[in-house]
Amino acid sequence: MIKGYAGKFLEIDLSSGKISETKFSDEILKDYVGGRGLATKILWDRLGSKWEQTDPLAPENLLLFLTGPLTGFFPGGRTCVSGKSPQSNGVVGSTVAGEFGVELKCAGYDGIIVAGEAEKPVYIFVKDSDVEIRDAARIWGKDAKQTVAVLTKECRELLHERFPQKGEWKEPAILYIGPAGENKVRTAVVAAKWTHAAGYGGYGAVMGSKKLKAVVVKGSGPLPEVADMEKVKQLIHTVCEEVYESELWRRWGTGSAGYSVGAKTSSEPVRNWQEEWHDEKSFGVDQFENRVWVKQYWGDFGCPTTCLKVAVVKKGKFKGAITDNPDYELQAYLGTNLGVFTPEENVFLACLIDDLGLCGIQTGNVMGFAAELFQRGILTKEDLDGLELKWGDVEAFAALAKKIAFREGVGDLLAEGTYRAALKIGEKKKRDVLQYAVQSKGIGIGAHGIRSRKDYPEIYSYACSVQGGDHTSTACLPLDDFRSELVMIFNDSAVYCYFNIFGVPRQVKFDFYKAVTGIELTQEDWVNNKAMKILQLQRIMLLLGGPDFKWNPKVHDDNPPRFYEPLPSGPYKGKSVEKAEVRKEVMRYYEAVGWDENGIPKPETLKRLGLEYAEKALDRLH
Amino acid sequence: MATKKEPIWIARDFSKCSGCRKCEIACSLWHENRIWPEASRIRVFMLVPGVEFPHFCAQCEDYPCVKACPANALSVSDETGAVLVDENACIACGQCIDACPGRIPHMHPTENHILICDLCNGDPQCVKVCQEGSWNVLRVVPRKDYSYGLYARKPEEITRDLVVKIYGEKGEEFL
Ligand code: SF4
Ligand code: SF4
Ligand code: SF4
Numbered sequence: 020m021i022k023g024y025a026g027k028f029l030e031i032d033l034s035s036g037k038i039s040e041t042k043f044s045d046e047i048l049k050d051y052v053g054g055r056g057l058a059t060k061i062l063w064d065r066l067g068s069k070w071e072q073t074d075p076l077a078p079e080n081l082l083l084f085l086t087g088p089l090t091g092f093f094p095g096g097r098t099c100v101s102g103k104s105p106q107s108n109g110v111v112g113s114t115v116a117g118e119f120g121v122e123l124k125c126a127g128y129d130g131i132i133v134a135g136e137a138e139k140p141v142y143i144f145v146k147d148s149d150v151e152i153r154d155a156a157r158i159w160g161k162d163a164k165q166t167v168a169v170l171t172k173e174c175r176e177l178l179h180e181r182f183p184q185k186g187e188w189k190e191p192a193i194l195y196i197g198p199a200g201e202n203k204v205r206t207a208v209v210a211a212k213w214t215h216a217a218g219y220g221g222y223g224a225v226m227g228s229k230k231l232k233a234v235v236v237k238g239s240g241p242l243p244e245v246a247d248m249e250k251v252k253q254l255i256h257t258v259c260e261e262v263y264e265s266e267l268w269r270r271w272g273t274g275s276a277g278y279s280v281g282a283k284t285s286s287e288p289v290r291n292w293q294e295e296w297h298d299e300k301s302f303g304v305d306q307f308e309n310r311v312w313v314k315q316y317w318g319d320f321g322c323p324t325t326c327l328k329v330a331v332v333k334k335g336k337f338k339g340a341i342t343d344n345p346d347y348e349l350q351a352y353l354g355t356n357l358g359v360f361t362p363e364e365n366v367f368l369a370c371l372i373d374d375l376g377l378c379g380i381q382t383g384n385v386m387g388f389a390a391e392l393f394q395r396g397i398l399t400k401e402d403l404d405g406l407e408l409k410w411g412d413v414e415a416f417a418a419l420a421k422k423i424a425f426r427e428g429v430g431d432l433l434a435e436g437t438y439r440a441a442l443k444i445g446e447k448k449k450r451d452v453l454q455y456a457v458q459s460k461g462i463g464i465g466a467h468g469i470r471s472r473k474d475y476p477e478i479y480s481y482a483c484s485v486q487g488g489d490h491t492s493t494a495c496l497p498l499d500d501f502r503s504e505l506v507m508i509f510n511d512s513a514v515y516c517y518f519n520i521f522g523v524p525r526q527v528k529f530d531f532y533k534a535v536t537g538i539e540l541t542q543e544d545w546v547n548n549k550a551m552k553i554l555q556l557q558r559i560m561l562l563l564g565g566p567d568f569k570w571n572p573k574v575h576d577d578n579p580p581r582f583y584e585p586l587p588s589g590p591y592k593g594k595s596v597e598k599a600e601v602r603k604e605v606m607r608y609y610e611a612v613g614w615d616e617n618g619i620p621k622p623e624t625l626k627r628l629g630l631e632y633a634e635k636a637l638d639r640l641h
Numbered sequence: 642m643a644t645k646k647e648p649i650w651i652a653r654d655f656s657k658c659s660g661c662r663k664c665e666i667a668c669s670l671w672h673e674n675r676i677w678p679e680a681s682r683i684r685v686f687m688l689v690p691g692v693e694f695p696h697f698c699a700q701c702e703d704y705p706c707v708k709a710c711p712a713n714a715l716s717v718s719d720e721t722g723a724v725l726v727d728e729n730a731c732i733a734c735g736q737c738i739d740a741c742p743g744r745i746p747h748m749h750p751t752e753n754h755i756l757i758c759d760l761c762n763g764d765p766q767c768v769k770v771c772q773e774g775s776w777n778v779l780r781v782v783p784r785k786d787y788s789y790g791l792y793a794r795k796p797e798e799i800t801r802d803l804v805v806k807i808y809g810e811k812g813e814e815f816l
Contacts, residue, residue, distance in 0.1 A: 092676065118662070121678070164814075167689075168689075168814075186744060186748055187696075187747060189679070189684055189686055189687075189796075212687075212690040213691070239750040240677070240679075240751070241676065242677065248674060259773065263773065314656075314691060316657075316776055317660060318659050318660060318661045320661075321663060322659075323774055325776070329691045339811040341808060
C-alpha cells in the first residue's frame, strides 16, 4: 500500500442504503493520485460509457468527496468534491477548505463515493468505521448557520452518548448544502464552516438531488503513516517559512484585490463586465479592515496563511451580517459586478449567499447578467416579478438571490445558471442574449478579466480550460507555467490549499509528495504524463457532455463575446482581444496538449499516455 | 544536567485564535510522532465557525484532577508546574475529567490512558508554532501566584463568551 493514504474508500448507495468499502489499486493511485485526478478516473470507469445520457441531477450521477495523499500533511487542509457537473456536463474538481478531509483520513477513509438518491432527506454520519445514514428532516430547509449549529450539537451529543469515556468531544467536520442545493439550483455549493465552499461545478445541486443534506465526519485516528516523517516535518517548516514572508495574503487575504484589480490591473467585473475598471476607494481594503473585520487571521487545518478575515457588520441596515473577508471573488461578484461598492453591503450579500448555500461567483455572475438585461430593457420589471434590478441596489439583488435559491418565479429560470438561462431567455425574447453571458462551458468566468492583459489569465485560458470559466484551472502555455491547468491539477489531486505554494519553490510540492508517499515525482513527469492523462479524460467527458447539450469546440472553445468588446474606461480604455489572435492561440494550445484541429484528443495522444481504453469514446465526439 | 527550570504558564488569548490548528499538529507530532488531532494535548474547538480556541490544561493552583485520581497516576512537576500522567498507572477511569472544572483531560484515542498537557517538559511546542505564525494566542510566561484555574472552563462556556465578543448578541443564535 502506498503511504499517505488511509487505504480505503467508503461507498454509499442512498437508494438502497447499502454501505460498503472499496479500494483502488496502487497503480490507479499512482497515476491519478486523489481528488480531481482520481475523481476523473472513477467517473470515467463508472459513468463513461453512458456519459451523454447521464443527467447530473439524476440518481445515476455519483457524488465524490475525495482527499489526496497530501491532505492534512501539506499546510492548508482541503477536500475535493466532484461528479458529473450540472454546470458544464463535464467533470470539475472543486475543492473546499476545512478539516473535513483530515477528519475523513483520521477516520480511515480516503474518500466517499455517494450513489443513488435517498427517499427522504438524510445526512451521513461517519465516526471511524461506524457509518450511518440518518434522518435529516429536522434540518432540511435550514440555512447554513442553522444547519451547522444543529448538526454540531446533534453529532456531539451522539459522540458523548456513544463514547462517554473520551471526555469532551470536539466537533466533527461537516460538509452541507443550504436551501439552494436542496432545490437543485445549478449555482449551489457544497459548503463548510458557514463561508467555505466548493463552488465551481454546482455540486450542491447534485447533493440536493440525492436528498443528502450533509456529511458529518469524526475520525479519531492519526493521519496515515508516511514514508519519511522527518522529511515531512522539515517540509512543513519550509512551506510555512516562505508563507510567513508574504505579507499580501497573510495580512489582507485576497481582500485587497476588490479595489486593486479594478483600479490597477483593470480586470475586475464591473456591472456584468461592461467595464473592468473602477477607482472606488470606498471599496478599499482599509475600509474593510477598519469597518468590518473582527478577526484578522482565520484559516483551516495547518494553514500558515490564514487568509480569511472574519467580517461582521456592526451598525445600520445590515447589522449582524457575518462572512469572511469577503475574499476577492465575492468582493467582485457580489460587489463591483453588481455595482455595489461598500463593505457593509458586500458583507451583507456575501452573508446571504452563504446562508442560502449559493455560489457567490456563479450567482453573482447570473445576477449581473439579469441586471444587464434589465438595463437594456430586455428583461422588464414584470419579467423579474416586480424587481427593479438597478446596479447597486443590494436589496433588489438580495431578493433575487432568495428567488434563485428557492426557485421562485424568475429565480427558477436564473437558477439554471447563466448559460442555460441565456438560452431560455433568448428563446422567449426571440433574440440573442448569449452576448451578455460572461461564461465558458456553462461556468461563469472567475473575476479575472483578460482584456487589459495585466492579470494572470491568458487570452485563451478560459476558452481552453477543461473546467470552463474556473479561474483556479486556467489553460496556459508553456504547459509547465505556474498558471497552467496541468500544474494546478496537482493541487486539486494531492488536495491541499494552493495558496500555500506561492513563493515556495515548485519542487517542494513534489518533495512533499515523495516524503509522504515514497514515490518520486518530477514536474516534467507530472505535466507531460500524469496531469496530461487526467486532462485528456476531463476533456473527453466535457465534450461528450449531455444530456441537455453538447459543446462544440469550434464554437465553444472561445471567450464570451464581451471580451471582444473594447474596455470602455480606465487606464486600458480601448483594449480588447482579437478573435483571430485568440483562435491562433487556441490552436497552439490544442497542438501542445495533443488535440487535433477540431479540439479533439488525437488517438496517438491517448496511446502515448496509456489511455487506449478511452480511444473508443472518440467516435462519439465526431 | 541543566539548571533547574522555572515553572511556566502558557498565557492564552482566545479571541485571536485563527483556527489554524498548528498547535494540535505540533503537540501530536511531539508526543506521538504523528499528526493526530484527537491525541493532541491541546485541542482547538470550533463549536461555532470563526470562534475557534485552544482547549488545554490551565495548571490550576489546586490541581483538582491530581487530587481526584484514585490510581495516583497524576502528579505535578516541580520543575514546570505541569500535570504529569503516569501512563502505566492510569486506569482510564475518567475521574480527572469530572474533577476538572473545564473537563479538559481527554482519553487517548487508542491507548488506555488520559491525556493532559505536560508543558513539553518546559519547552511548549504549541507556543512555538503559534508564535512563528505571529498569531500570538499562546505565550510562555513565568508561573506566578495568579488565578490560572479560572481558565479551566468547558468548551461550551468559553464558546458562549467568545461568540458574543466576536459576533455581538446575534452570536447567541449559533449555539
Ligand atoms: S496555533 Fe495558535 S492560532 Fe493556531 S489554532 Fe493553535 S492557538 Fe489558535
Ligand atoms: S485545568 Fe483541569 S487538567 Fe489542568 S490542572 Fe486544572 S483540573 Fe487538572
Ligand atoms: S505545552 Fe506541549 S503538551 Fe502542552 S499543549 Fe502545548 S504542545 Fe501539548
